[in-house]
Amino acid sequence: MDSNLENEATGPTETIVGPSVKIQGDLNSEGDIKIEGQVAGTVTTSQNVYVGDKAVITADVVAGSAIIAGNVNGNLKISNHLILQSTATISGDIACEVLRVEDGAHFSGKCNMGGNSKAKTKEREPETEE
Amino acid sequence: MYYYILDPHNLSLPRFEKLQVELQGLLAEFNVTGEVGRVTALRTISDLIETASQRGAHTLIACGSDDTFNLMLALLKGRDFTLGFIPLTENSYLGKILGADSLHTAVKTIAARRIEKIDLARAGNTYFIGSAEFGITGHDLQNVNLWNSFTSLSGKAMELQIRIDNQYTITAQTIGGAVVNSRMTSSADQSLANPTDGYLDLLLLDALPKSAILRYKQDIIDNMLEKTPHSSVIKCQKIEFLEPRGLGLSIAGKVLTKFPETVEIIPRRLKMIVGKNRTF
Incomplete structure (x- = not known):
């Protein structure tokens, strides 16, 4: 599955944010998103997200699966697989079904995994709103 | 009924007249004849669309350059026609997009009448x-x-x-x-x-x-x-x-x-x- 996910990240992608591009606001897509530039706001898709090693994201990311090689300041809520590559730096909480962290990746935050973590995440949301 | 808008824009008169004869032959051969309106200094594309509408035409075919079709699109003003395109100029990018890149192929396409509903992009007017x-x-x-x-x-x-x-x-x-x-x-x-x-x-x-x-x-x-x-x-x-x-x-x-x-x-x-x- 992991290799499939990596193959998908190099295949046709619906939205590509190039290295010279800065986005401010809510980036929503129905397909895969590949980010090589900067995003501030939110990133949402039911499909895959790939964050390149030069990318800087100051945003919460909600996606089906994700491969992170760049810098993310925000929470990651991933329904399936999350891969943190060796160049990844994450400052924020992670919720996912399956997590793979490569040597060298930096992660600072809480991590919830599996169905149990989903339930906990849902329980916590109202508390933070209050 | 088919209404053909013939536009000599970007064509020399002898070349246009030769293509017009060739086109009419092909329309007869493929049995897709209809009314023909030629764009002149006094009859613009807008006038011809109006005429087509008054005559009850349901299918409007632009015959000319890419500009002819683009101008026709801009002038439709919400009228509900089925559209077609017959390129009279060479290297028409619209002809290639629509799969009608020569006179013969385009008339054959009109005769086959395969209709697709496609998206229309609007930039200002x-x-x-x-x-x-x-x-x-x-x-x-x-x-x-x-x-x-x-x-x-x-x-x-x-x-x-x-x-x-x-x-x-x-x-x-x-x-x-x-x-x-x-x-x-x-x-x-x-x-x-x-x-x-x-x-x-x-x-x-x-x-x-x-x-x-x-x-x-x-x-x-x-x-x-x-x-x-x-x-x-x-x-x-x-x-x-x-x-x-x-x-x-x-x-x-x-x-x-x-x-x-x-x-x-x-x-x-x-x-x-x-x-x-x-x-x-």
């Missing part, structure tokens, strides 16, 4: 079914020598500011780009340049290193900017071009409008007769 470009465009590169290609494609980038779908703002350093509804070259990726998906594709072109220019020049001419290094692809329904003010948005080298301008898609708005060799 103008409409298009192909693509519009800004900055360094494929059209600019078609007839320039290698040295000028190097100068253009490795030149200084401009700062572009765009608002997408009222949701987010893009700031990009780019030398050019395109808003694509459909294009002459089929895409390997079916989700791009598909005029039946209800979306526009915004493609942004980064300045290229000199070593990459020869390799990617043809892709840029074909408007396949997604193949170039560091390009961006944004699928959306509404694009508000904010900066730089005054930058032209053009189709095949002709400036349609200038920034600031909004381009949006009207999904499945056109009933279009298409050929089997269309690019989507």
